[in-house]
Amino acid sequence: MPTLSKNFFHFFGLDQKLSIDLSDLQKRFYELSRQWHPDRFSRRSPAEQAQSLEATSILNDGYRTLRDPVKRAEYLLTEEGFPIGEQRSKDVPPELLEEVFELNMMLEELKHGDADARPQLEIARENFAGLRAQVDGELEKLFSKYDASDAQSETAKQALHEIRGVLNRRRYIENLIRDVDRALNPAAGTPTDDLL
Numbered sequence: 001m002p003t004l005s006k007n008f009f010h011f012f013g014l015d016q017k018l019s020i021d022l023s024d025l026q027k028r029f030y031e032l033s034r035q036w037h038p039d040r041f042s043r044r045s046p047a048e049q050a051q052s053l054e055a056t057s058i059l060n061d062g063y064r065t066l067r068d069p070v071k072r073a074e075y076l077l078t079e080e081g082f083p084i085g086e087q088r089s090k091d092v093p094p095e096l097l098e099e100v101f102e103l104n105m106m107l108e109e110l111k112h113g114d115a116d117a118r119p120q121l122e123i124a125r126e127n128f129a130g131l132r133a134q135v136d137g138e139l140e141k142l143f144s145k146y147d148a149s150d151a152q153s154e155t156a157k158q159a160l161h162e163i164r165g166v167l168n169r170r171r172y173i174e175n176l177i178r179d180v181d182r183a184l185n186p187a188a189g190t191p192t193d194d195l196l
Contacts (some may be wrong), residue, residue: 004055018076037056077160081161082163131178
């Protein structure tokens, strides 16, 4: 029995790049799904059945990860020794500090029944969505920079370092959007008390 690669890129037979052809990924997913489907292994040895289940697990996790550009980048960073880590308050992007302070005030006002905060929160959400779009544009450029370089080069390592910083900023903005959405639509969940 061949050993299965747990590296998602290798398992799918892809180069370890940040920009990938999603239709090609989907095609490979379906081919590998047919190849490793547990029903095809029902009459095989227990070891082969176990390998089929392991391959199916890698396949599903890999597909979910690789089809999403942010998850793909986080995965590649981890594989290359640049883990993202937990979001901490000291990681707040400096350009957002004032907006976060104001957002916390608006969230508190809305929580205490001040309906006047709702329009301000809706505007804040639009602003954060715009910031997320800008960050996604930055990521796209950095993905191209990484993909164009040799994976072992200093240029690639610098690109990964920059990507990690931009992804941390994106994660923080995504959390702000989530908190505003929860405040505007309480049925979806409870907003956090403090963002910092």
